[in-house]
Amino acid sequence: MPGRPDDMARRFERDRTRLRAVAYRILGSLSEADDALQEAWLRADRADTSEVAHPSAWLTTVVARVCPNLLRARDSRREEPLDDGDRGRPAVTGTGTATAIGTATVADPAEEAQLADEVGIALLIVLATLGPAERLAFVLHDMFDVPFDDIAAMLDKTPAATCRLASRARRRVRGVPAPDADLPRRRRAVDAYLAVTRGGDFDALVALLHPDVVLHADAAVVPTPEPVAVSGVEPxxxxxxxxxxxxxxxxxxxxxxxxxxxxxxxxxxxxxxxxDFAADGRITGIDVVAEPARLNELDITGIR
Incomplete structure (x- = not known):
């Protein structure tokens, strides 16, 4: 019968993959998603679940309620150096039963990269620019079919207000038609730039750049005391x-x-x-932004 501790533990294990997916999409961090599962189980294990009629939905709610706390804790921490990230945070193991969740490991970078590819890197990037309430509303409703009435209760908002949050997030994720008629050609150039950079193809990248290309990087990119400017294809x-x-x-x-x-x-x-692009489509300028104040001023959306 619903509500017995051993039944809830088995349900948590059966739902672990889905619960982890919910947390990962809200948080964008595998180690924090595992932290969320650990905290969610501790709450579930302490709760009186004798009246819980739908354990899977209830566990989803518990996980979703934990995630904003982790987002707020993240925002209160000092900004980490660009290359450090959150490596080394504790994570939940995938072994044993739900009652043994306390054992911690470090999130596997290869697994995190695989998850990012499965979800979509561009989607995770846009989600990272949303506020916690928008992120929660969009992820739960659009990606996991949680009703707005249930999400509204988590956010202490009306269903109508929660629907508007998800709608705003949806517009940012999906993007709006860009007025730039050259967008498809420039998208191909930028996709090619990313592909050859990932692959380390020096000659292919040279072909994408104008001979007089200039790269500007702000002080947070390297980091250096002052912004950096680099001219010429090879540099x-x-x-x-x-x-x-x-x-x-x-x-x-x-x-x-x-x-x-x-x-x-x-x-x-x-x-x-x-x-910036030349008339022939080659890249003439690259501006690399990493300073938090400058990042906050940018309008980041998906590409339709």
């Missing part, structure tokens, strides 16, 4: 090759209505690349 390509690791967490998005690239790490927007 710019060498800089791009040095960022191959970041490229694996990067996706194409609209930046202020123009096609660009963005990198999110552990649920945070970390780097944005804005591009």
């Amino acid at each position: 710019v390509v060498r800089g791009a090759m040095a960022s191959m690791a970041r490229a694996r967490s990067t996706g194409a998005v609209l930046v202020d209505g123009r096609v660009g690239l963005a990198m999110a790490e552990n649920g945070r927007l970390r780097v944005v690349l804005r591009f």
Whole structure:
């Protein structure tokens, strides 16, 4: 019968994959998603579940209620260095029963990369730019079919207000038609730039750049005391090759209505690349933004 501790433990284990998927999409961080599962189980284990008629839905609610607390805790922490992220945070193991969730491991970077690819890097990037309430409303309703009435209770809002939150998030995720008639061609150029950067193909990247290309990077990118400017194809390509690791967490998005690239790490927007193009489609300028104040000023949406 519903509500017995051993029944709830078995249900938690059966639902673990789905619950972890919910937490990962809200948080954008595998280690934090596992933290959320651990905290959710501790709450579930202490709760009186004798009246719970739908255990799976109830467990989803518990996990979803934990996630905003982790988002707020993340925001209260000092900004981490660009390349450090949240590595080394405790995570929940996938072994044993739900009653043994306390054993901790470090999130596997390869698994995190696989999950990001499955969900969609561009989607995770746009989700990272949303406020907690928008993120929760969109993920639960649009990705996991949780009714707005249930989400509204979690957020202490009306169903109508919750629907509006999800709608705003949906517009940002899906993007709006860009007025730039050259967007498809520039999207292809930016996709090619990302592909050859990930693959470390020096010659292919040279072919995408104008001979007079200039790269500007703010002080948070390297980091350096002052912004950096690099001119010429070979120096710019060498800089791009040095960022191959970041490229694996990067996706194409609209930046202020123009096609660009963005990198999110552990649920945070970390780097944005804005591009200028010559008439022949080659890249003439790259602006690399990593300073938090500058990132907050950018309008990041999906590409329709």
